[in-house]
Amino acid sequence: MIFQKAKGIHIEGRKEACKKIPIKDYLSPKYVYIPLLQRATNLKAEVSVGDEVKIGQLVATNEQQMNIRVHASISGKVTGIKKAWHSSGKMVDSIEIENDFKNQLIETIKKEENVDSLTREQLIKKMELAGITGLGGAGFPTHIKYKTKAKIDAVIINAIECEPYLTCDFHFITKYPEKLLKGATYFMRAADAQKVVVAYKTYNYQIREALQPYLSKFPHVELHPIKNIYPAGWEKYIVEQVTKKTYNGLPAEAGVIVNNSATAITFCDAVEMNIPLIARPVSINGEGINHPSSFYVPIGTKVSELVELCGGYVKGLDPLKYNYIAGGPMTGRAIFIDDLIVNDTLGAVIVKKASEGVYPECLGCGKCADVCPVYLTPTEIKKAFERKDVKLLGDLNANKCVECGLCSYICPSHIEITEAVAKGKDLLRKGAK
Amino acid sequence: MARFAGGKAPFVRASEEKDYGTKVIMRDVMIALLPVILFSWYKNGIQVYIDGNIGLLEMFYPLFFILIGGFLSVLMEGIFYFVTDKENRSIKGVMQKLSLSFPAIPGLILALLLPLYTPIWVLIFAAFIATIIGKMIFGGFGHNVFNPALLGYAVVGFTLMGVINNAGGLFNASEAVVDAYAGATPLGKLASSGQINYDTLVAPYGSLWDFFIGTIPGALGETSALAILFGGLYLVIRKVIKWYTPVIYVGTIFVLSWIIGAVTGDAGLWFPAYSILSGGVMFAAVFMITEPVTTPTNVLGKVFFALFLGVFTVLFRFVGSLPEGVGTSLIFMNIFTLPIDKFTAVIRTKRFKKPGGLYLGILTGLLVILAVYTLVKAGAMYTVYIPFLGWVI
Known part of the structure; x- marks a missing residue:
């Protein structure tokens, strides 16, 4: 219909190549590089060169x-x-640690005895001490979400x-279904909520099959299938689908907190074993990789070692004609040198053919405005940005853009319209100050 | 370590797939024109040949005329690119630019808008106006303000209509011998007589069914609503155009004409049906007001554009000096595409909040005033006493 709400579109998954091979553990690399940067925040090193950790x-x-x-x-x-290449597209200072292969654990990592009697405050404290951040891609510190004053249902x-291409969460869930449900339950207790909703794609029916046997032990958990479209994984989309309510700022306004599945599994370990966030799943995928697969790796591992484990790049790959993408193909970033390290937000590395060829000018078909999940008009924002018209950018709500990439995806003329809108958003932010 | 290519997210693009992209859209437009071209050939060539009024070679003339229109615009764009590209002038470069600017479509549409016996030199002149003035001067594909084909048609219509009429004009060889037509197309009759009368407007040409099928005199492509609907259906199915743009446009003309017919004494549904089936309404609705470059981009913009266009078409039909209101109104509305786009985009995001509500009020207010004015004006033209509107004028 004419004024229907934009509901996203189906994008071919291209996940099958990576889905077939089960996730592998790769826990002892020779070196790791712990980046001193998290979510545009610089960190202070607490160890110095020569220390044993x-x-x-x-x-x-x-x-x-x-x-x-x-x-x-x-x-x-240490x-x-x-300096090491980080998924933000820059080189950042990192702590280089050489592995002694003794796997010595710090004393605090031990089994927690009275898991069931932990209070809300204690659980949030554990979250904070374990340094748990969202493993989905935004990397927002989880404990901040739970310190909300709002009533969470x-x-x-x-x-x-x-x-497309991403499979690491899928592998991680199907490998540790019980941990996921336990972690989710601890999250529920940390929020004083009554229930847990696991939102998954109908396409990934294996997730339901994996979780089903445990559901009798976790009666407060319900599964919520969601259509196989993009951007179904966007926080607001899930909240609207599950609760039928909407919000402006944070999901807490709608009475919910959203967490990534890998975060829940990590949190389960943090509560029961006091293990902080030190490892995460990563998929190595794309047409440029010989045998795409997923790995569970310590943070700071070099991606080039994982690529070697996948059989390296395909034969005769011309790097200048391929993209080396940190993150998902819709929102990720092209990295120029394949010397990337795994950080807390890196879910995948994709090596695929770069776009080439010449395309016509914008023909004004309006498909970008039709698919926009936040109801913006990208073509007009692009024009306003080119004229540097800050007031008009404000009228067009350029700040609401979530940079999902759908407008560039759908554009029949291959225009970098997402980039233009993102720049318009930056200009509005700077101009408004 | 290796150096990889750069690029911007998203790295997956629909336009990199085979069956999607601007080239496919433009190919679909050409495919949709096919039924119109074929019908026009049948009506002006094959049928006339069967009647025995022309020879075998002449039978191919309508098809030849349309194709030469397409060829001319390709040729002119090619020459333009060749002349303007001073740095590395080469045939290969010209071919590449041509493949990105879809030059054949304006020429084909232009030829379909013109009557059959238009002299070729007039076609060349019109194609020059359409491609060079209407399209290339503005910066080529994607930058033109006016619909190129329409601009060519309008210039020729204003300046050389006499030449076209002298050369044989709107009638094909079979139609020229029918006395009942009295040398005018249906819309021409309405303009000259000013009477809403079934017997003078529809009866000489058969019935409304003939209007729908397209066996009435008129320009090459515009007569057959049936062939145009086939093309439009294809475009809607292929998601090249939105179904509601043509529907709203035709609907506005239908409703306004109905009211005009009713207040002037004849409330029959034949008059609104006649209004949408004669002249270029159907052709414009499917192929010209949906042309993406020169019409608004977003949904609300398309709706307002179609509404305004419908009102203007009726207004120009009854108050202008030309029998045809479609072309004039579309050229006029092309000017306002950019502001409509901007205003409706703000309405889309701000809704009734400031300044969205203000813009919405301005657009709706203008629309209502224009519609009322059109009704008053058209009613007065028929010298029929309208008591409740008398004091307004």
Whole structure:
């Protein structure tokens, strides 16, 4: 219909190649590089060169901003502070740790005895101490979400992973279904909520099959299938689908907190074993990889080692004709040098053919405005940005853009319209100040 | 370590797939024109040949005329690119630019808008206005303000109509011998007589069914609503155009004409049906007001554009000096595409909040005033006493 709400579109998944192969553990790389940057926040190193560190030892913090804590992911010796390519597209200072292959754990990592009697405050404290951040891609510190004053009815576990090529969450959930439900339950208790909703894509029916046997033990958990479209994994979309309510700022306004499924599994370990966030799943995928697969790796691992485990790049790959993408193909970033390290927000590395060829000018078909999930008009925002018309950008709500990438995806003329809208959003933000 | 290519997210694009993209859209437009072209050939060539009024070679003339229109605009764009590209002038470069600017479509549509016996030199002149003035001067595909084909048609219509009429004009060889037509197309009759009368407007040409099928005198492509609907249906199914743009446009003309017919004494549904089936209404509704470059981009903009256009078409039909209101109103509305786009985009995001509500009020207010004015004006033209509107004028 004419004024129907934009509901996203189906994008071919291209996940099958990676889905067939089960997730592998790769827990002992020779070196790890712990980046001193998290979510545009610089961290202070708590160790110096030459120190011996154990798994789980605090190595970097930023107490001023949201109390970010980063822990050593392997045991060994700090050999230097070196620059490494980070998924933000920049080179950042990182703590280089050389593995001694002794796998020494720090003393605090032990089984928690009285798990069932932990209060809400204690659970949030554990979250904070373990340095848990959202593993979906935004990397927002989880404990901030739970320190809300609002009344929370439900915790939603986002198991959707709507971008093409991504499979790491799928593998992680199907490998640890019980941990997911336990972690979700701890989240529920940390929010004083009554129930947990696991939102998954109908296409990933294996997730339902994996969780079904445990549901009798977790009666407060319900599964919520969601259509196989993009951007179904967007927080607001899930909240609207599950609660039929909408919000402007944070999901807490609608009485829910949304967490990624991998975060829930990590939190389960943090509560029961006091293991901080030191490892995460990563998929290596794309046409440029010989045998795409997913790995569970310590944070700071070099992606090039994982690519080697996948059989390397396909034969005769010309790097200048391929993109090396950190993150999902819809919202990720092209990295120029394949020297990337795994950080807390990196869910995938995709090597695929770069776009080439020449395309016509914008013909004004309006498809970008039709697909926009927040109801913007990208063509007009682009024009307003080119004229540097800040007032008009405000009238067009350019700040509401979520940079999902659908407008560029659908554009028949291959125009970089998402980029233009994102720039318009930046200009509005700077101009408004 | 290796150096990889750069690029911007998203890295997955629909336009990189085979069956999607601007080229496919433009190919679909050409396919949709096919039924119109074929019908026009049948009506002006094959049928006339069967009647025995023309020879075998002449039978191919309508098809030839349309194709030469397309060829001319391609040729002119090619020459334009060749002349303006001073740095590296090459046939290969010209071919590449041509493949991105879809030059054949304005020429084809232009030829379909013109009557059959238009002299070729007039066609060349019109094609020059359409492609060079209407399209290339503005910066080529995607930048033109006016619909190129329509601009060519309008210039020729204003300046060379006499030449076209002298050369044989609107009638094909079979129609020229029918006395009942009295040398005018249906709309021409309405303009000259000013009477809403079934016997003078519809009866000489058969029935409304003939209007729908398209066996009435008129320009090459515009007579057959049936062939145009086939093309439009294809475009809607292929998601090239939105179904509601033509529907709203035709609907507005239908409703306004009905009211005009009713207040002047004949409330029959034949008059609104006649209004939408004669002249270029159907052709414009499917192929010209949906042309993406020169019409608004977003949904609300398209709706307002179609509404305004419908009102203007009726207004120009009854108050202008030309029998045809479609072309004039569309050229006029093309000017306002950019502001409509901007205003409706703000309405889309701000709704009734400031300044969205203000813009919405301005657009709706203008629309209502224009519609009322049109009704008053058209009613007065028929010298029929309208008591409740008498004091307004």
